[in-house]
Amino acid sequence: MKLRANLRAWVLVLAVMHAVVACAGFFAPYDPGEQDREHPYAPPSAIHFRDGYGSLHIRPFVYPLQPVAGFSDRYREERAAPAPIRFFVTGQGYRLLGLLPCRLHLFAADGARVALLGTDGYGRDQFSRLLWGGQISLFAGLMATALALTFGLFVGATAGYWGGWTDEILMRIAELFLALPWLYLLFAIRAFLPLTVSPLGAFFLVTGVIGLVGWARPARLVRGVVLSARERDYVRAARGFGASHAYILRRHILPQTASVLLTQAAILAPQYVLAEVILSFLGLGVPEPAPSWGNLLATIQQYNVLTSYWWMMLPVLVLTPFFLGYLGLASALQGWADPSKMEAVGPGSRW
C-alpha cells in the first residue's frame, strides 16, 4: 500500500510541475519575445511590502526601474511611483495549451514591469522565458523519450520474439550504440545535420536525434522480457491452439513489457530533457529567439555575463526539481514493478 501511495505522490508532483509549464501563458506575465530595450540586464525585481514612509501594505508592490545615467546596466528604483502587483489581470493575448485564445495572466504590476528572475540583454523577462522555454525543453524531452521507447520496443520485441539471426544482428547493432559515449554519439549525429534551421525544424531535429541515439538500452531490456515471456507455458499453449503471432504478441507478450517501459520512461525523460538543454546550451539545438532551457543558459558562456549578472544563472535551478521528481518516480516505479528490489541502486546509469 505504501508503495502505491509513494508512486501516486510522485506522479502528482510531476503532474503539477508539468501543468505549470503547459499553462506557461497564464503563469508568465509577458510574452517570451517581448523586448524592453530600456532595461537590458535588469536584476530581479524587489518585491516590497513596506513603502518609503514605513507603512505596511497588504498588496505587494515593485518600484519602476530608472537607468542610471552613464551606465547601460545600472538601475535605481523610482521610489515616487510604486507599482502595485495585481493578480488575475488581462494582458497580452496568448493561446492556452496552444489552442484557446486567452488574455488572463496570474499577475502583473500596474505601471512597471515585474521581472522575477531579472531580464536578459534585450530586456526580455527571464521568468516568462523560463516558463515558455520549459514547453519546448520538456516537450522535446518527452517526445524523444516516446520515440526512443517506441523504437526500442519495436526492435526489442522483434529480436526477442523471432530470435535467431535477426536477434543476433539487432543486438549487435544495439551493442554498437551502447558502446559509444552517449554525448559524443549525440554530437556526431548532430554534426552531420544542417546547422541553421528554423526553431520548429530544430525542435524536431533535436527530438529525432536524441530518440535515435537512445533506443538501444530499452531495446535490450524489452528483448530480455520478451525472451522470457516467449517460453512461458501459456504462450506455448496459445501457440498450440493456433493463435497468430500478432495475437500472442499483443495479448500475452507486449503487456509484460509495460513495467520495464514505464520505468525506462521515468529514467530517460530527464536525461533527454537534459540532452536538449545541453545541445541548445552549446548552440546545436533550438535557436533564438525561441526560448528553451538550454539557450536561456547559453548567454552565461560569456565571461562578462557570468561575472556581472548572477541572475542569469537562476534558470538552472528549475532543472533540479524536475530531476528530483523523475528520480523519485523512477525508484517508486521500480519498487512497484519489483518490490524485492526496492532497496536497489535507483536509476543508476546517468549517461
Added chain:
Amino acid sequence: MTRYLVRRTLHAVLLLAGVSLLTFLFTALVPGNYFDEMKMNPQISPETVAALRAKYGVDQPLAFRYVHWVGGLLHGDLGFSFAYNTPVGPLLRVRAANTLLLTSVAMLLAWGVALPLGIWSAERENGWPDHLITLATGALLIVPDLVLALGLLLVAVRSGWLPAGGMAAVGAEPTTWAALGRDYALHLLLPVTALVLSCAPMLVRHVRAAMLDVLDSSFLRAARGHGIPPRRLLYGYALRAAANPLLALFGFSIGTLLSGSLIIEVVMSWPGLGPFLLEAILGRDLYVVIGGVLLSTAFLVAGNLVADVLLYWADPRIRAERGNG
C-alpha cells in the same frame, strides 16, 4: 587466458570498426560540407573549390572514401583537417592527452572517494553514516552535470580563488617544475571537482549495493561466526567478493566520465576533446569529428577491455567458464 584476451580484443576491434562505419554512414546524410561555404565566397573560383574537393577526396563516393580512410588509419593517418589545414592526428593527440589527464585524475579521485564511502555506508546499514551518505548522494544525483559545472564556475569567478578556465596561466610562464605543477593543479581543481561530484554519487550507491549483497551472504555470516575481525572481514573477504559487479561498473564509469567531461570541458574551457569537437562540428570539419568520436570510443572500449581483464583476474568463475570456451 590468451584465448579470452584475444576474443575480447577482437570484439573491441570489431566494435570500433562498426562505430567508424556508423559515423561514416552519417556523413553520407550531410546536406552540405566544408566546401559548400567556400562556393559562396566570390573570391574563390569554382575551379579552386573543385580542386580542393578533389585533393581531399570529398568528390569520391562514400565507399571509396571509407576504404581510403581505413587504409590511412592503419598507417596512423586520421585524415586531414580542412579548418586547420594539417593532419588530424597530431591535433587530436594534444587534445586527447588533455582529456585523458582530466578524466584519469577524476577517475582516480571518484573511485578513491566512492569506495570507502560506499563500504562505510554498507557497513553501517541504516545507521547515521548510511542515511547521511544516501541523502548526500541523492542530492548530488539530481543536480545535472551542466548545473554543477556552471555553479562551480560561478563560485570560482566571483570569489577569485581559483582560475576560472583554461589549463595554464596566460602570460607569466612558470619557470620551475614545482611552479608549473602547481599551476596545472590549480587549473585542474575546478573541472576535476565537477567531474568527481557528478560521477561519484552513482559509484557510491553501486558500491553500497554490491557490498550489501555480499554482506548478506551465508559465507560471510559463517566467517563472522568464526570470529574473523570485522576489518579483515570487510576488506579481505567482502570487498573481494563484491569485486565482480564493481569491475563491470569500472568500465561503465569510463563512459560516464567521458561524456561528463565533454560538457565540463566546454563550460570550463579545458582544452580537451570536448571544445575541439564542438568547434569541428560547427565548422563542418568532417575528419576531425570522425577522429574525435572514434578516439573517445577507443578510450571507452579500452577501458572496458581493462575491466574485462581485471574481471578475469578477480573472478575464478569466469576463468573456468570462459577461459576454456
